[in-house]
Amino acid sequence: MQALLDYLQNHFLSEPQLLHRCGLSRERLARLQREGRAPLSSYALRCSGTVTSYFGERALDGALAWYPQAMAEWLVEADQADAAALRERFERRYRAERARLAELGLADAAEANLDEEWAHFLAGTYGVCTRHGRVEEIAAKGAAVAVIDRLTARQTRAALPAGELALLRRAVEALDEAAAPFAPHERAASSRERCVNQVRRQYLGEAA
Numbered sequence: 045m046q047a048l049l050d051y052l053q054n055h056f057l058s059e060p061q062l063l064h065r066c067g068l069s070r071e072r073l074a075r076l077q078r079e080g081r082a083p084l085s086s087y088a089l090r091c092s093g094t095v096t097s098y099f100g101e102r103a104l105d106g107a108l109a110w111y112p113q114a115m116a117e118w119l120v121e122a123d124q125a126d127a128a129a130l131r132e133r134f135e136r137r138y139r140a141e142r143a144r145l146a147e148l149g150l151a152d153a154a155e156a157n158l159d160e161e162w163a164h165f166l167a168g169t170y171g172v173c174t175r176h177g178r179v180e181e182i183a184a185k186g187a188a189v190a191v192i193d194r195l196t197a198r199q200t201r202a203a204l205p206a207g208e209l210a211l212l213r214r215a216v217e218a219l220d221e222a223a224a225p226f227a228p229h230e231r232a233a234s235s236r237e238r239c240v241n242q243v244r245r246q247y248l249g250e251a252a
Contacts, residue, residue, distance in 0.1 A: 047228045052087060055225065056110040056171075059085065066119045073119070077166075081122040081130055085109035086171030087227075111168075112177025131162055134179055141183035150215055152190040156183070173224050173235060181222040185235070188219035192239045196247065199238070204247060216243055 052058075063070060076082035087110040094101050122130055135158055145151065161182065164170055174181035192215045195201075195208050204212060219240055226234040244250040 048089075051225070051227050052089070052110045056087065056112060057115065059109040059111065062111050062115055062119070065116045066123070068119060068123065072123070076119070076122050080127045080166055081125070082119055083111075083115065083166050083171065083177075084168040085111055086168040086177070112171035112174070114177040115171070118177075134158075134162060134165065137179040138183045141180040142187060145184060145187045145218065148214060148218075149211055150187050150191050150218055152187040154190065156186060161186070172230070173226070174222055175224050184218050184222040188215045188222065189235055189239050191215040192219065192243060196243060199242060199246060209247065212243065213248060216240055216248065 057065065059070070059073075063073060073082065077084055089108040089110070091104050091106050091108060093104050095104055096102075121133070125133075138156070138158065138161065142152070142156065165179075165182065170182045170185075171177040174185055192212065195204060195212045195215070216239070219235070223234075223236045223240065225231075226236055231237055
């Protein structure tokens with residue numbers, strides 16, 4: 045439990061911290077979420093048990109919501125724009141990052157399903173698996189994983205030629221920059237473990 049709390053406190057904003065930073069009420073945040081203008085929390089920590097102190101023992105029952113760091117920036121925009129305008133901004137930033145990556149040779153052959161990406165964004169999913177929850181990180185993560193899986197056939201190829209190794213290294217570096225460190229209980233099954241740590245050990249001769 046302590047390791048998870050340390051991770052959340054170091055990498056995320058609690059809901060009270062987020063609201064204070066943005067100057068919004070809890071009711072306003074809930075409305076923005078209902079209207080599809082702001083993502084849900086990425087983590088919800090249920091607290092059920094007791095607390096004991098000099099004043100005695102008291103039962104606890106509640107939930108603590110945690111949001112990625114970039115949520116504060118997004119909420120400022122969400123408070124002033126409707127859902128359609130926010131979706132358009134999401135797509136514009138996403139496509140711009142994909143175009144930038146393509147110039148570096150990190151093009152994903154498959155066209156991204158932006159309806160699906162937007163839905164995952166609003167569900168809070170990308171706050172879990174990207175470093176800060178930024179749109180550019182979401183786009184970079186998807187493209188980098190696709191390139192890594194294509195080059196390594198999902199880590200089943202025995203070895204790669206030098207030219208492909210250079211591209212693989214760029215993709216791994218891009219994913220390393222975009223992907224979250226992940227919570228302690230999630231790391232073993234994470235994209236970081238499979239596509240960064242394992243690939244570095246297996247193909248790039250690096251310690252993860």
